[in-house]
Amino acid sequence: MHNRYAPNEAQCPVALELLALLLRSNADRIQEVVVQLPPLQRASLAAFCYGRSHMRALGLVVASHCDERSLATVAGAVGEVLFDQSRNGSAVEIELNPQRRKRISLSRVAA
Structure with missing residues (x-):
């Protein structure tokens, strides 16, 4: 029987504690x-993170440690694109640099 109230969200391939650690870590850590x-779990994590805009940089970093075959097995054509993008070092560096993020301000709205 199908549970119609089940979330329509992919399951994280690692424990949430590990994901939280990765989100707080630098590229070396x-x-x-x-x-x-394991390679397929690593590729699943890369695809999972890349598919969410707030974790896209983490997905690229994780994908840079995956082989193309694992990414393609897990995510198909998207995995191949992810492999190519993860090998473009400038894309990863720009996204991991938090100082380049545009600050959000509500000062113009509150009047």
Whole structure:
């Protein structure tokens, strides 16, 4: 029987505590943790993160430690694109730099 109230969201391929650690970590720490995961789990994590705009940079960093075959197996054509984008170092560096983010202000709205 199908549960119609089940969320229509993909399951995170790692424990949420590990995902939280990765989100707070720099690229070197992410590499230390991610290389210990099995290749298909690593590729699943990369695809999972990349599919969410607020975790896209993490997805690119994780994908940079994946092989093309694993990414293609897990995510198909999207995995191949993710592999190519993760190898473009400038895309990862720009997205991981929090100082380049545009600050949000509500000062113009509140009048």
